[in-house]
Amino acid sequence: MYAILGTGLIGGSIALGLRREDAGAHIVGFDLAPGVAARGVERGALSSSAPSAAEAVAQAEVVVIATPAGAVADICKEIAPHLKPGAVVTDVASAKSSIVEAAEALLDGSFVGGHPMAGSERHGIDAAHPDLFEDAWWILTPSGATGSEAYSKIAALASGLGAKPVALDPAAHDALVARLSHIPQLTASALVDAAVSAGDREALLGLAAGGFRDVTRIAASDPKMWVSILRSNRAAVMEALEGFAKRLDSLGDLIAGERWDELERWLAGARRARIEMFVRPDLSGEPVLLTMPVLDRPGVLAEVTTAAGRIGANIEDLRIVHSTEGGRGRLEIVIAGRGAADALAQVLNGLGYAVERGGVD
């Protein structure tokens, strides 16, 4: 039984995806905006619409908070007293540190931060689609407090929707999305603003070639949504913006000083990096089981999953088999592809784990 809190594009698409996976799935929805959850029922995404978040989660084993980022902490507070024992909770906000901290304080190890890397130009339940997450990355941000059951369930949720779950440390996630999404967004808007301040629209139109179009396309995004995103990742955005401004300063110095050879080397470096960034490693392949003895202590799961995330190894499945004596257990993870499994085994051995390889039964 699932609860979806916030049934817009993302929440609605998750519900439709779950429904496709299992036509009989029981999915209760709640949305603050009147009529939105009811529309989700009409579309066949939701089994029913609840009158409050608390009532929506009462019977749920998995709770997905798909509200705007700014509302996640409040929702956690509201639902905490009403969760079933063993229920796991995730969210889909595009900034994680502050949300993970707030949510874990309220929900302990049952919360797993998430960030599906999928979206659409359109918004709302009517734009929702079960294929939205197909082949998309779904970042999970386990911390030291995250339970392995919770992680496993949320990773399975993402996989079931066709996405590729990958784990990152919450702070590393935020620093990355600041650089990969939030600063580019501000930059696109600032480029447009600088351009229109320089001349008439028609002259701009004549001179604005394909490059400018590409670079500024995202400046047409929804301002309200972006303020919410920037707000939720304020510290990381400020830090990244400062680093970016420093780079522009250095470039200005190279140009002012006519240091053309240095400029060319710098541009060549960025060119190489851009090309390499989008050479996709092959992450598919047969599933490979890795097992290792682990201490039953906080942080093990986060260490292993983020190590996998860092080298791009796709964790298909994960569980911790607890020792009956307590204190020790065995971690089993299934990785897609021999190459990725070998690479991860090497990294984990380097971290002190005694990794063994075996086929999946």
Add this chain to the structure above:
Amino acid sequence: MYAILGTGLIGGSIALGLRREDAGAHIVGFDLAPGVAARGVERGALSSSAPSAAEAVAQAEVVVIATPAGAVADICKEIAPHLKPGAVVTDVASAKSSIVEAAEALLDGSFVGGHPMAGSERHGIDAAHPDLFEDAWWILTPSGATGSEAYSKIAALASGLGAKPVALDPAAHDALVARLSHIPQLTASALVDAAVSAGDREALLGLAAGGFRDVTRIAASDPKMWVSILRSNRAAVMEALEGFAKRLDSLGDLIAGERWDELERWLAGARRARIEMFVRPDLSGEPVLLTMPVLDRPGVLAEVTTAAGRIGANIEDLRIVHSTEGGRGRLEIVIAGRGAADALAQVLNGLGYAVERGGVD
């Protein structure tokens, strides 16, 4: 008879376009790189390959300098003593002020700066194509010294290749391309550089969504070419970079000060501007003749053509009918579309010209 100096992608495509227009056109090419002009002859673009720029231009009525921006002034110096009387010269460099100044000092009114807004991911004569300029804007930058014959010939060259010639003041052109092309280029590279400094490639790959791809696509461009472009537009680039950095500073202040309403208004303004920029005005339509008495003095042509450029009116044809008494003449221009012609007539009347309208015979 044409001379093309520099027979790479742009020069080669101009030659192929001229050839398509007139199979019998005599087009002499010269390129510093050995074998390039010969390859142009092989491809049927050039009638012959000359051993030097001076020899290439000796019989030419129209000379196109299609070398990298940094070489244009030197080429002008080299060819100046060898030009036929009445020959007109243009270039295709993407920055204009310093080139126009240098070229006019050497070639007087026979030089018309040009910048076709077309290109390709590929380079060199083998990538040349007669359709390269189809429907592209071709900026011309007449100054006070530009002769009307010269302007008319170069505008006709651009139109003949399928492009839409439009006039802009050289400094206004440079300020615009700095904002529309050169700063976006530096920004894309700086965004990549900031991103790769923040994490491992695989994590980057997972998080880098479509927006980042779009914004940084141009970072994969040729560094050598870009250094040449930035170098040729150094002053305008430095000024634009400073203005851009100030915008980022202000954004940082809004975020640091949690001034979210102001940030939302600013983002909304940039969004509106981005959407409006690419709403193309309809510049096609029947040709409309505008005539006006003008003084035979430097600057008239530049004033009229840049006024047209500023409001997006497409000048299809232009000539000055000189008065036999000297000192006065009549300027005739043909504008595409009644709406654009009316708008231009109004602007020119405002500038003190007595514009009359008539059909084209």
